[in-house]
Amino acid sequence: MYFYDRLKQNQHTLNETESFILDDLLQKKNSIKDMTIRQVAQNHFTAPNTITRLCKKLGFKGFTDFREALYQTEQTENDYIEITSLDEQIVKTKQLVNMDTVNDVLDAIHHANRILFFAVGLSRLPADELDARLQLVGKHSQTFLDPHVMKYNAELLTENDLAIAISLSGETDNILKATTIAQVAGAKTLSITGFSTNSLAKQTDFQLYGFSSDVRVNGIDATDRFSVHYLINLLFTEYLKRYHSKSN
CATH class of the missing domain: 3.40.50.10490 (Glucose-6-phosphate isomerase like protein; domain 1)
Incomplete structure (x- = not known):
């Protein structure tokens, strides 16, 4: 399933703390490939299990699966931003439509x-x-x-x-x-x-x-x-x- 489609389907299951952590990770998607689950947990004064639970709620196997999916999405955006930026917006917006x-x-x-x-x-x-x-x-x-x-x-x-x-x-x-x-x-x-x-x-x-x-x-x-x-x-x-x- 497409990265943003998973978020659309499952984001409502997150509590306030998890939503805050997710927003922070999305903001740092350019550098997420180098992050470890322990670093993310320390940045938010929580335990690695909290990060794992967040990722699983969103439909990923764990933090590594989430990190790779977000990184690949960012790479695709960078590869095509000048040529297909509007096309990308349409595709992603369509996947967000309920x-x-x-x-x-x-x-x-x-x-x-x-x-x-x-x-x-x-x-x-x-x-x-x-x-x-x-x-x-x-x-x-x-x-x-x-x-x-x-x-x-x-x-x-x-x-x-x-x-x-x-x-x-x-x-x-x-x-x-x-x-x-x-x-x-x-x-x-x-x-x-x-x-x-x-x-x-x-x-x-x-x-x-x-x-x-x-x-x-x-x-x-x-x-x-x-x-x-x-x-x-x-x-x-x-x-x-x-x-x-x-x-x-």
């Missing part, structure tokens, strides 16, 4: 009286795209420029509405606050984030993950939202197949 979740989201979209998008910065681009498309099929949806207006409208949601929060990091403060407000109001919530253990995904009813590589220019986020565009196109295409085509 179609049961997609089906649940489609049902939530169809039955929602109102759909609000919570997104700022570059993440507003895919939000605006899906917003415009949903309006074409008669859905009452909306995006926001001002975070204060976004949070105010979140308060007006009901149990018959849906909030879609988009943040690659899953840690954007305004998005987290608006999503919390929407939940308190009783609305269903969907998060679209990068593949990581993040605060936004933990608090929403539904989660979709896209694969991307962090890019910053002079400290400013310049990461492309290609995987997010893929996911919102998947949602809209599947929505048309299920609902709109039947009414025409």
Whole structure:
């Protein structure tokens, strides 16, 4: 099974400590080939058995199996990054898609009286795209420029509405606050984030993950939202197949 597919299938079994260790290992994937299980355990003030248990929960035989799989994945990325970076993003994002979740989201979209998008910065681009498309099929949806207006409208949601929060990091403060407000109001919530253990995904009813590589220019986020565009196109295409085509 593909490395990221194993993580997608099994990451939910990890406890908070194990999730923290996994995030750290993914951050250090360039140097993981030289790590030993004892080094990893010492770095996290834990025992080697904890690391072994973490790897087995993710579907690997042990740390060595996990380490080699992650290293090989990184080598593949390095070999093809200039030629097939977008192709790699599509492949990995497709492997992160849970179609049961997609089906649940489609049902939530169809039955929602109102759909609000919570997104700022570059993440507003895919939000605006899906917003415009949903309006074409008669859905009452909306995006926001001002975070204060976004949070105010979140308060007006009901149990018959849906909030879609988009943040690659899953840690954007305004998005987290608006999503919390929407939940308190009783609305269903969907998060679209990068593949990581993040605060936004933990608090929403539904989660979709896209694969991307962090890019910053002079400290400013310049990461492309290609995987997010893929996911919102998947949602809209599947929505048309299920609902709109039947009414025409």
